[in-house]
Amino acid sequence: MIDYLLNIDFTPFLLSFKLAFITTLILFILCLPLAWYLSQTKSKLKPFLEALCTMPLVVPPTVLGFYLLWGLSHNSIVGQFFQEQFGISLVFNFYGIIIASCIYSLPFMVQPLQSGFESLNKNMLEASYISGKGKFKTILLIALPNIKPSLLTALIITFAHTVGEFGVVLMIGGSIPNETRVAAIAIYEFVEIMDYKNAHIYSLIMIILSFLTLLCVYIFNNKQKKIGFSK
Template sequence: MIDYLLNVDYAPFMLSFKLAFITTLILFVLCMPLAWYLSQTKSKFKPILESLCTMPLVVPPTVLGFYLLWGLSHNSPIGQFFENYFGIKLVFNFYGIIIASCIYSLPFMVQPLQSGFESLNKNMLEASYISGKSKFTTVLRVALPNIKPSLLTALIITFAHTVGEFGVVLMIGGSIPNETRVAAIAIYEFVEVLDYKDAHIYSLIMIVMSFLTLLAVYVFNGNQKKDRFF
């Protein structure tokens, strides 16, 4: 068994990790100000923004993937822009699945951060403003350090969700070795050709990774609660 594991092609996993890392980094940068705004605003448009941010959770991956495929193709304005000015084709390309993953994993970053920001003591934020700190400094030095469990949950769940994504990535990227063939797609292809041995190995690796990811979140959050109690 160990010898077999040593000979497994880990390229799809490495590509999945690369995609997940880049997606998580991009979403953190983009979603932190968005989550902060949603947690603080009383605008009548807030429910609309929250619905748009949550839609990737309920829209079927094939539907989302289809419209992303249409929106990123070389015939679309976005696809033409990237192809004409950067020489990048977004469909069946690693750049394309990054965009798709960012959209599909958006709720997993926004919602924990928003919940964390909403749970903050308002007096602490007001004290920061009174002392002359800007909103940016308040978020960076006051808010974020005080929502560590929510921050960790957002980062880890977004990463893990992106690693396991299948439908949207397949629609946008297909299955190009070392380019778009991530671990979930590799498992699907093993099953298609009745290679259940490799499918089992890849699936077990994904299950172990998922369990360890969730375990890390629950252990950290549990320790944070104990620290606050004592």
Template sequence: MIEILKSLEFEPFLLSFKLAGITTLILFVIALPLSWYLSQTKSKLKPFLEALTALPIVLPPSVLGFYILWALSHNSPLGVFFEELFGYKLVFNFTGLVIASCFYSLPFMVQPMQSGFESVNKNMLEASFIAGKGKIQTLLKVALPNIKPSLLTAIIVTFAHTVGEFGVVLMVGGSIPGETKVASVAIYEFVEIMDYTAAHVYSAIMVVISFLVLLCVYIFNHKQNKKLGL
């Protein structure tokens, strides 16, 4: 077993963690105002925005990956803009993976945070507004500190979900060693060449990582519930 582990390349895992870390950071910045807005707004457009945000959950990865691939390719206005202005292509490289991952993992960051904000006591928010604090101050100093379990869930699940991406990543990034060949793609390639030993090892590592991530979330939430007497 030790010899098998020594013979395997773990660069795909490092690349997966790098991708997940950057994606989670970007999505936190995007999802924070978006989830706050969705939790507070009474606009008739709210169901439309919620459905649009949640679309990656039900949309087949191949469909989402195809449209992201098209949107970033040299055949699209965005792709042409980047290629002509910066001389940089957005497909089959790490930057393209990050963009695709942000679309694919967006609901996993937004929904827990939105649920957390919706559970905050409205009296606390009203008291903050009455005290003269603006919406941004209320968000950062009142609402955000009171949704720690939801916030942790959003961050960890988004990170874990990004680590396990396959369909979208493969379509947008392909399999370029050191650039776009993440762990899930490596497992797929091992199966293709019938190297089931390596596939088993990589898959087992992914199972352990996923389990530990979920275990941490549930332990933290359980402790928080005990503190609140729930």
């Protein structure tokens, strides 16, 4: 059994982790100001923006993947721009699945951060502004340290969700070894060729990783709640 595990091709998992890390980093940078705005604004557009950010949760991955494929292809304005200016094709390569993953995993980063910001004591934020700190310093030095459970949830769940992505990644990237063949796609292909042994091994690894990810989140959040009660 050990010899068999040592012979497993872990490239799809490494590719999945690489995709998840880059996606999580990009989404954190982009969603931090967005989540802050949504938590603080009283604009009438807030429900519209919240619905837009949440749509990837309810839109079927194949539908989202189809329109992303159409919007990023070399026939589209965006696709033509990247092809002409940078010589980069946005479909059937790693760049394309990064864009697709960022859009598909957007709600998993925005919603926990927004909820965390909304739970903050308004007096604490006002005191920060009165002391001369701008919005940027207030977010980094005051807000983020006080929403650690929400922050950790956003980062870990986004990472884990991206690792398990299938439909959108398949539509945009296909299954190119060492390029777009992530773990979920590898499992699908094993099932297609009836290689259930490898499908079981890959699926078991994914289940264990998912469980450990959620376990870490709940352990940390429970510790934070106990600390909060002790205060």
